[in-house]
Amino acid sequence: MTADQELQDEVTLDDPAVFRRILGHFATGIVVVTAFGKHPVGMTCQSFSSLSLEPPLVLFSPARTSTTWPIIREIGTFAVNILAVEQQPLCRAFAVSGSDKFAGVDWSPGVTGAPLLAGALAHLECALYQVLPGGDHDIVLARPIAVGEAEARSPLLFFQSRYGTFDG
Ligand SMILES: Cc1cc2nc3c(=O)[nH]c(=O)nc-3n(C[C@H](O)[C@H](O)[C@H](O)COP(=O)(O)O)c2cc1C
Structure with missing residues (x-):
């Protein structure tokens, strides 16, 4: 038996912890999705991805249990x-449901009014394009309408439940 076969034999999807562990091998960047309705809202997401060039589309996948996602959906932009590597505390703060996520956070409104977090690597302001069902998550397709980027900084990365960076 080869090492590869041994590795495959070990994997069973009966245990959700195994599914999570396997997915943890996929390193991602981290974003905070923000919007402004009556007050600023936001949530940490690793499910962000580029999707289409023509038309330009991006996506992220909020859990159906999220209390922030329905507010963002209602606002529509x-x-x-x-996030940059220095923003790990923001990443953690925006992942805590029900907390005052914007306490002490430096931000300014973008053209849509959505909070642009100071120190981020880049931002894309987006308009909701389509929402598709994705099991216990929604799949949110969005069209960027304004973008910006900071001076070169190192990204915040997430891998196997740990934070890191990439020094390009
Ligand atoms: C590194 C990291 C990545 C996350 N990625 C997602 C994600 O892609 N989708 C999601 O729904 N929640 C994700 N979460 C959890 C949400 O940030 C969290 O459930 C949400 O902020 C809950 O607050 P809410 O009730 O205000 O929505 C992630 C959390 C962390 C720490």
Whole structure:
């Protein structure tokens, strides 16, 4: 038996922890999706991805249990803030449901009014394009309408439940 076969034999999807562990091998960047309705809202997401060039589309996948996602959906425009390595505390803060996520956070409104987080690598302000069902998540397709980027910084990365960076 080869090492590869041994690895495959080990994997069973009966255990959700195994599914999570396997997915944890996929390193991602981290974004905070923000919007402004009556007050600023936001949530940390690793499910952000580029999708289409023509038309330009991006996507992210909020859990159906998220309390922030229905507010963003109602507002219809939002900002995707791509986090820099120094923003790990923001990443953690925007992942805590029910907390005052914007307490002490430095931000300014974008053209849609969505909060642009100071120190982010880049941002894309987007308009909701389509929402598709994705099991216990929604798949949100969005059209970027305004973008911006900072001076070169290192990204915040997430891999096997740990944070890191990439020094290009
Ligand atoms: C590194 C990291 C990545 C996350 N990625 C996602 C994601 O892609 N989709 C999602 O729904 N929640 C994700 N979460 C969890 C949400 O940030 C969290 O459930 C959400 O902020 C809950 O608050 P809410 O009730 O205000 O929506 C992630 C959390 C962390 C720490």
